[in-house]
Amino acid sequence: xxxxxxxxxxxxxxxxxxxxxxxxxxxxxxxxxxxxxxxxxxxxxxxxxxxxxxxxxxxxxxxxxxxxxxxxxxxxxxxxxxxxxxxxxxxxxxxxxxxxxxxxxxxxxxxxxxxxxxxxxxxxxxxxxxxxxxxxxxxxxxxxxxxxxxxxxxxxxxxxxxxxxxxxxxxxxxxxxxxxxxxxxxxxxxxxxxxxxxxxxxxxxxxxxxxxxxxxxxxxxx
Numbered sequence: 001x002x003x004x005x006x007x008x009x010x011x012x013x014x015x016x017x018x019x020x021x022x023x024x025x026x027x028x029x030x031x032x033x034x035x036x037x038x039x040x041x042x043x044x045x046x047x048x049x050x051x052x053x054x055x056x057x058x059x060x061x062x063x064x065x066x067x068x069x070x071x072x073x074x075x076x077x078x079x080x081x082x083x084x085x086x087x088x089x090x091x092x093x094x095x096x097x098x099x100x101x102x103x104x105x106x107x108x109x110x111x112x113x114x115x116x117x118x119x120x121x122x123x124x125x126x127x128x129x130x131x132x133x134x135x136x137x138x139x140x141x142x143x144x145x146x147x148x149x150x151x152x153x154x155x156x157x158x159x160x161x162x163x164x165x166x167x168x169x170x171x172x173x174x175x176x177x178x179x180x181x182x183x184x185x186x187x188x189x190x191x192x193x194x195x196x197x198x199x200x201x202x203x204x205x206x207x208x209x210x211x212x213x214x215x216x217x218x219x220x221x222x
Contacts, residue, residue, distance in 0.1 A: 024078045028098030036101035037135050040079070041192060044137070045172050047073040048196050055198040059143060063109040066141050066196070067092055091119075093137070102128040105137035110144045113155050121180050121189060131187045138193040148174055148197035155193065164188070 013019075020039075027035050047070045051058060058066065067083055074081035074095060085094035093105035108116040120136055140155070142148045152174055159178050160166045169175035174195035182189050 021078070024097065027101070028078070031098075031101070033101055033133060033135075036097055037103065040074075040095060040097070040103055041171070043074060043077060043079075044070070044194070045175075048139075048172070048194060052197055055200045058198045059200055061143070061198075063092075063107055063141060066109070066198075067107050067139075070139075071095075093139070096128075100128075102130070102133050103135060103137070105139055107139040107141060109141040113138070113140060114158075117159065117191075120191065122183060131182070131185045134188055135190045135192070138191055139196060140194070141196045141198060143198045143200075146199045146201070148195040148199070152176070152193065152195040159193075 013022075023039060027039055031039075050073070051066065051069065064083070071081040071083055071093060078097070080096040082094050083092060084090045091104045092107045093103075095103045095105070104120070106116040106120045116138055120138060140148075140152070142151060145151055156166060156176055156178075163178040163180055165177075165179045167177050169177060169192065172194065174197060175192055177190055177192050179188055179190050181187075
């Protein structure tokens, strides 16, 4: 690893990405759990936005592939983010920062949302085993499902019947929070549900021409 001079440090220290890197480093050593969660959700949102920006390339992706890309991005910026970690079961996303902070998430693609919620609320536990780490996430990868917001609002209406509290996220328009009581510990779990809008069905002339070519090419092969 190359070293930087004091002059270089002073020149770049004010850059946003450098400030964010410093924030993660500080949180990993002495930050509170809420600071960890706030930073993690900011980084998760950036990973989600990157996926949505290239949704035309995601149409054949499976749940594990999308999850792996999110975890890879988190690892690059300093988290220990793993897939299928044993934590009361094999959890889709397990994220740690430093020795003290942990978070888990469950992902579902185009449905089966209730199963993901039940896994998160009745099976899995934080990898730290610390119930004071009281936040987790649900990610819904919506590739074949149009109108992500309507889908998310429908789920919110359903989950509000069993949640102690529901509130919209002020930073991501396709996210909301709900709070639930864990049966095993009797403690609260705050879940951030995030929709990842990957539906792509363009109807312009170029898209129609491309679809026709694919249809002809497929017929020739058959």
